[in-house]
Structures are given as C-alpha cells and as structure tokens.
Amino acid sequence: MLFTTTIRQIQDAVGKVSLAIPVKTIDPRYDNVHLSLEDGTLTLFATDGEISVTAQCGVETTDTGNIGIKAKTLQEFLRSMYDTSVSFTINRQEISDHGMVSISTDKGRYTIPCLFENKQEKSIKIYDITLQLKTDELLDLVQKTIFACSVDGMRPSMMGVLFEIQDTTITGVATDGHRLVRCRKPIQEQIHEKQKIVVPARVLSILQKLAQSETLTMSIDEDRRSVKFSMENVVLEAALIVEPYPNYEAVIPVEHDKLMHAQRTDIYDSVRRVGRFSSIGDIKIEVNGAVTKIMAENTNEGESAQEELPCTFTGEPIVIGFNAKFIEAALAHIDDKEIVIEMKSPTTAVIFKPAEPQEQEELIILVMPVRINN
Amino acid sequence: MERTVEVLSPSVVEKIAAGEVIERPASVLKELIENSIDAGSTKIDITIEDAGFSLIRIIDNGSGMSPRNLGKSLLRHATSKIQSADDLFSIGTMGFRGEALAAIAAVSRVTITSSSDNSGMGYQIVSNGGEAEPVSPFEHPKGTTIVMRDLFFNVPARKKFMKTRKGEQMAMLRMLEQLVIPFPSIHFTASFEGKRTFDAPSAETLRERIADVAGIDFAKGLIECRNEQNGMDVVVYVSTPEQLKERPRFQSLYVNLRRIDNDSVTFAVREAFSKYLGASYRPSFFCFLDIDPSRIDVNVHPTKQQVKFDDERSLFGFIYSAVKRGIGDVMVKPDHFSTPSQQQPVANSPGEKGVELSLFNENAAELKKQPSAVDYSTIFTTAQPQSSLSSQPFQPLQLFRPEASDEPEEKRVDSKKDSALQYEMHEQIWDLISCYQIHGLFILAPIKNGILLIDQHAAHERVLFEQALEDLKRGRSASQQLLFPIVIELTPTEKSVVESGKDYFAAFGFEIADFGGRSLSISAIPAFIRDSVVVETIREMIRYLLDGKNPESFLEPEKRFAAAFACGAAIKAGQKLSQEEMNALLNSLFSAKNPYTCPHGRPTLVRMSLDELSRRFLR
DSSP: OEEEEEHHHHHHHHHHHHTTSOSSOSSGGGGEEEEEEETTEEEEEEEOSSEEEEEEEEOBOOOOEEEEEEHHHHHHHHHHSOSOEEEEEEEEOTTSSEEEEEEEOSSOEEEEEEEEOOOOOOOOOOEEEEEEEEHHHHHHHHHHHGGGSOOSTTSGGGGEEEEEEEEEEEEEEEEOSSEEEEEEEEEEEEEEEEEEEEEEHHHHHHHHHHOOSSEEEEEEETTSSEEEEEETTEEEEEEOBOSOOOOGGGGSOSOOSEEEEEEHHHHHHHHHHHHTTOSSSEEEEEEETTEEEEEEEETTTTEEEEEEEEOEEESSOEEEEEEHHHHHHHHHTOOSSEEEEEEOOTTSOEEEEESSOOTTOEEEEEEOOEEOOO | OOOOOOOOOHHHHHHHHHHHHOSSHHHHHHHHHHHHHHTTOSEEEEEEEGGGTSEEEEEEOSOOOOHHHHHHTTSTTOOSSOSSGGGGGGOOSSOOSSOHHHHHHHTSEEEEEEESSSSSEEEEEEEETTEEOOOEEEEOOSEEEEEEESTTTTOHHHHHTSOOHHHHHHHHHHHHHHHHTTOTTSEEEEEETTEEEEEEOOOSSHHHHHHHHHOHHHHHTOEEEEEEETTEEEEEEEOOGGGOBSSOSOEEEEETTEEEOOHHHHHHHHHHHHHHHOTTOBOOEEEEEEEOGGGEEOTTSTTOOOOEESOHHHHHHHHHHHHHHHHHHHHTOGGGGSOHHHHSSBOOOOOSTTOOTHHHHTTHHHHHTOGGGSOHHHHOOSSOOSOHHHHSSOOOOOOOOOOOOOOTTSOOSSHHHHHHHHHHHHHHHTSOOOOEEETTTEEEEEETTEEEEEEHHHHHHHHHHHHHHHHHHHSOOOEEEEEEEEEEEOOHHHHHHHHHTHHHHHHTTOEEEEOSTTEEEEEEEETTSOGGGHHHHHHHHHHHHHHOOOOGGGGSHHHHHHHHHHHHHSOOTTOOOOHHHHHHHHHHHTTSSSTTBOTTSOBSEEEEEHHHHHHHTTO
C-alpha cells in the first residue's frame, strides 16, 4: 500500500478524526485512527464507541487497503513537521495482521507500526430527517446552551442539549438542575411533526471544533438514536441520549411581578468582584427602587463586600441569593448590553434575558436562587 | 428474719415469661405476623396506633381456627405446630413454642376473631391481661383478626423502659421489612398512625420482593449467587461493587425463611467479596438458606433470632463458595460494573463509511468506567461553563481560627505540639503546597519539619461536623434550590428516619417532601455539595442514624445529626482530589476548632518529623 499527500492535508484530517478518541482508554482499538484507501481516496476514521468522526484527505494512490495506526504517535509526528510532501508505504509482516508504515519526507524516513484490518461492512441506517443549517447559527445556539449542561452522571439526559425542531424553528435547551437555558432560532426547512433529540455535550463540543464550512447537514435516524453532522469532507456521527429529558417547560415561571433592567457588564463585573468575598460562593442581591445592592460575606473571616448599581426596577423590593458562578455564566452568554431580570420570590427561578432580543432569536436563562441564612 | 420461699402465682409466672418473648411492641408484631404466615395467609394487613402501645391489629386470610383451637390458643405452651420433643428438630413453621399468644395476652387486652371456613361465621375470644372469657360465635370471613390493645397496661414498669414512640415505630418498621422479604407471595400492608406506610404486593420472585422493600434500582443491581450441597440450598443476593459501602444497607440471613443473626454467614460473604475488592468494603446481602431442619436447633432463644448449626464450618465454606463463584461469574463481564447511568443514556452507533462501530460497542461500558474520559472542562471552548464551586466536593469554608478545642469529650492528640503545627500548616496553606493523594485514602503533605499524612474522609468529616453544628446554631444553612427535584426511593424505615429528623435536614440545607409511596423529593440541597452526591449523602446519613453506634457524647440530637451529615457528605475513600481540593481541605481542617480528630475521635492526621524519617533511614 502506498499513497502520497502533504503533511498539512493529512495532519488536518488526523486532527479532526482524533477528536473522537477518548483521552484515556484501555481498549487499544480506540487508540487508533483507521485509514482506508479506496478508489483513490483516503478515508480516516476514529471512534470511542459512541462518537465517530470520518474525514477524507486528498492523496495520490492506486492502491486499496485498510490499516489502523496509533493516533497519538501519528499526530505527534505530523505536528512536529513542516508542510511538505509525504509518502506512506505500508508493508505487511508475514503471516500476521501487523505491519509497518514507512513515512518518507524530504527530511528523512520514519517508521510506525500498524495493524492491517478488514474492510468493515457498512451498517444500514436510515436518516429520515435532514436539515440544512447555517453553521454559525447552529454554533451560536450550541455556544449559548452547552455551558448549562450537567457534568455529573446522576441524570444522564441533562448531560446533553435538547434540540426541539418544529415548523421552521430549532430550540436548544440545556440544564444542570440549577440553571436552564432555552435558545430558539429560525431554520430554513419546515418540520411538521415536532422532533426532540438530546445530543451529548461532548458531541457538540467536538462539533464546535469541526464545523468550518458555511453550512452543514444535520441528520437524525429514524429510531431517534443517532445524529449525523455532515460538513465538507468531515462527518461526525454520534449516539443520542435516549433517556427522557425532564419537562423543562413546567419549570419556566410564567408569572413574575418584579422586573429589573440593568447593564449586563456592570452586573457581571460586580458579581465577579463581590462573589470573591463569599465563604461558599453565594451572593445576595437586594433590589429596591433604582438601586441594586450586590453583597457577599465570609462570616468566619469577617470579610464582606457590597456594591451598588443603578437599575430600573418595578415591583416590591426583594432580597435574593444566588451562586455567583451561575450568575456570571448566565451573563457571559447574553450578547446584549442591556438585560432584563424577571423575579417573583427568593425561592423561585429567576429569568435573565436580553432587553432587546435579536431578530428571530429568543434566549432565556433561568437561575435557581440560593436560600440564604439571614 | 428469714424470708419464706413461696411458689409464684400463675399470673406472675406468665408476666415473667412474657418478658422473655415480648420485649416491646415490635416483638408482638413479629409473633403475630409469624402466626399469620404459618396459617398460610396470602394477605396480611397490619394496623398500628400509638407505636403499638394502644393498638396492634393483624387481619389475615389464612386457615383460621376452629372454636376448639381458638379456646386453647391463649394457653401457655398450647400449639398446633409441634406434638413431641422430636418435632423440635423438624420444625417447618415460624413459631412452635406456643408461648407467644399467651405472653401477649398476659400483658395486654387481646381479642381474637377467627373462622376456619367460608361460612361467614367464626368465633371470638377476649382476654384481659391473660384472663380469657369463653369463646363465643362472631361473624368473620375465613382467616383471623387479632386485636391487641393497651400493651403493658398491667406492667407499667416495663413501659418505662421503652424507647420513644418514634423509636418503637421505627423498630416495628425495620422488623416488618426484614420479616416480609422471604415471603414474596404474601401481600403485606401496614398502616401506622392512620397512614399507609408499607405496601408489599404479592410478587413472584425474591428479587421483586427485595425491590418492594429496598427499592427497584438497588434490587436490579444485586448479583444472584447460588449453591446446593448435602441437603443445603442457598441463594444469596449480594450488592454490586458500585453499591458497596462502608456501611451496608442490608445484611440479612434467612434460614428456612426465618430471619437469623449469624456472624459466620456475614463473614463468609465479606471474605468472598474481599477476594476481589479488598476487605474495607462491606456488601449488602440477602442470604436465603434452605437446610434440613434436623441440622439446626432453632430452640435456642425465645425470640428465635438465633439458631445453632450442626456444622458451622461447613456452612461458612458453603456460603463462601456460593458468593465467590457468583461474583466471579460477574467479574468477567465488565458491563456489570459500569453504572446504570453509563449503560443507559446512549444508543449504539453504527459507524460511517463502512466501519462497523458495533464491533467496539461491546466494550463501551468498560471504556466508560473512566470518568476522566469525558472531561468537558478540558474540551469546551466556550466560556467556562461549570463553576469551580459546583465541580468541587467542598469549598475552602474557613480560614485559620486558632482557638483551643472546646470539646472535651473528644480526645486531643498532643495538643501543645499540634497547636504549633496548626500555625505552621496555616502559614504554608496560604500558598498552594504540593500534596499527594495516596490510594485515594490519604493526603501526604510536606511541612517544615517533616510530613503529614491526612485521612481525607476523617478530615473532611471534622470540617463538616463543625460547620453543621454552626448551621444548626444559626438555624439554617444556605441551600441551593433545584429546578427539578431529586427523587429518592427509601425503605419505610429509612423514610421514617428522614421524616423524624426533617428539621435537622432542613437546617443543613435539604428541603425534603413526601413524594408518595416509599419516595421523597428533594427540592433544595446544601449549597456546597454536588447533585451527584445528594442521594448518597442522605442514604449515608440514614445508615449512620440507624446504626446507633454513636459515642455517648452524641446523645444530643444536634450532635448526632451533625455527625451523620458530616459522615454522609464527607469525601469518601477512593475519591480523587485535585491539588486545589486537597489544599482547600487542609485549609479548612486547620481552621477547625479541633482539627486532630474526626467527630468520633479517630485521628485525622499523623505527623512524622524529619528526625524520625532520618532515623528510619539510619541517617
């Protein structure tokens, strides 16, 4: 087996598929990037058993064959090289599935062991929903939701972003049980029957790194068990989280009698500063009239902080506690300068949203308060 | 003057005898339920009022009693279960001594109504402190209804030694949970103080019955081990390695369906487990041993909670090999050791471009065992999503506070020397020091004149204990409200522990409400603990409180609950800690009032000086 390409081309493809390889694995099959030569095309593939990335790389070859190479070794070599022409010659050892890859560049020759593999049979999967999406729109939706995904495995469905697709709208929802984000955007296609899928956060974080083309295709299989993102020369396929997503709509407060308008960056900076003075990371926000007080204290150390900010507020005065980090994260994911905070009581969910929503986009972030000992 | 020897009157003898069988309301309940089981009932309904002191009523649909048997049922040593002394070695029923009903009748007011046919007519006998009236006809469907009122009305001294009503109620619930497990075909219901507290519908398998008592998730994960040899047949349901705890929820042995206490069996199960997972863990188990009645003597104690085996050594080997083989079979299937959450959420994903992913999926569960495989914090490119607060098990709660310990009940470890150590540590911890975690148990920290070894669990327990006491003093700690309540499934006993200590749980930051059945919903949690440890924390707290092995100094409920909370919420053995977390723990520990012992008096740290190290290396 022989093929020739450039360092940059193959490094790009190896880098993309390696995103699917887990950081630590005890199964050597997951360590490998699989190379398949067929019809003059080199296809690279890597997986962790649940997520797979396939990429194609332009090569010059007349050969066919399938091998596996340890991804880390190949990637480290390619990273250390400058862009130049490179040839891969693969020879099989006698009476064995093992072989050696000889890599030749203008600088020298390098040898890496490999494993000869059989051509895998393609599994048949029917994708009955296909959406053409603008990459930047989808990535924006992912970026605004993924931060709220849960990272502990207690409720697996919360470890992903729920996508609801209906009519000409796609809605992303993420929650870790303490905060919740719902971001809604328009799409070009019309989906009549409401579709709900939960995409693991790890898949979306890989998508963020892979998606470079202007548009991408999102496909959902008929069993609603896997999703496929097809981009230029790269396909990311992954198993969906099949556990039911909690009924998030039921926890979004529909009534609120306290409304506060404020400058997003002012609150963000204050919360960051004041939060540092808390013993367990909680802050107290007191809104009364046109002034918001943000307070924190560490009673054990006798440390405390208080800042006052101007705001516009309607409703009865309220004192409410929060985990400062949740407020920081919520405010960091709203683009607008001015925000609206909707409150009802010190123990009900508080809604953060842009004061002037972007055209055809709806974003709300819920944060559950911390009941503070007074 | 010499006292004369007199033969006691029958009524005094009965009361003395009753004392052996009937210690408390739970003993009455046990004896009455066993009678109903022996009568071949398929439904047994229990009603308890005033923790059993005012009323215990059992209604069953068993074989019932004829007027002749009913008339004799309250007599001492009157039984239908054995005829001669030889029968003692072939007992196939729960009761046999003919003591229980007589003993109960001697210390309470008992009414038994029973019918042995389907005519709708039966007979009733009424007894008042052992004085029985003649049997009279009474309407009753087939089966028996026993109503016991005013327990110990004629022995008030005994009443004085009873625990609180809550304690007695809990004892009855625990007894009930243990008693019903080997009888899955019987439908048990129980109401305590007008509230339906227990409902175990008839089931087909032991596992289903265990699920009724211990919860579905717990029962699902049990490993079934079997063995059969020389007239002995055993089935052991033992917890999986993930369910292993230092304090197991259940360790129940049933010999011929009778709940028995026996250390050999417990030891055999632990030994079999330790082959795979080390001796520090104690598995939960349910062991059902079927043995030829002639090989055991159940007539050891009136409460029948102990039996003698003819060959205890072979029993040990028999149970040991059953469990070892059962676990061994599972150990070779790696899937069994991935957590349910890792197994369920994702579907298999066939590959793209001709590469069959399913080939890899068989090992996906094994792969997923490594939590670090999915480390979003290193993967996400977006703004830091997860606060450090929520990703850490604890926070550096306090800084240095150099007062001396005000807790004389706990032993101090070389206080003079260690007070200097406290200053020294404090100085160092202002900046991060390099700590090393050893076997997920201890933290090794260099100090100016040597090294410190810290027990991570004991240290964190101390920090949380002091914090919990402080929270109790202040009334309530900061509590993070949850969008979606966490539902926890408990046994009736466990649920009643939480309900009885609701105020304490609230003071620590838990907001807990009844969710119906055996479940509770948690709508707020202490602000500093992760969601993923909430359920385990509550379970640990319950286990701690049920264990009852508290130091005398914890007789005050505040300290008992604070210690339970500290024990439940503290980082566990085997939990990996980052540098920051280790430093935060040390920081908090050396800010505690008494950093040298855990709430139970175990040392939290061991110090080794450079001199000592040098001596060991013969320098």
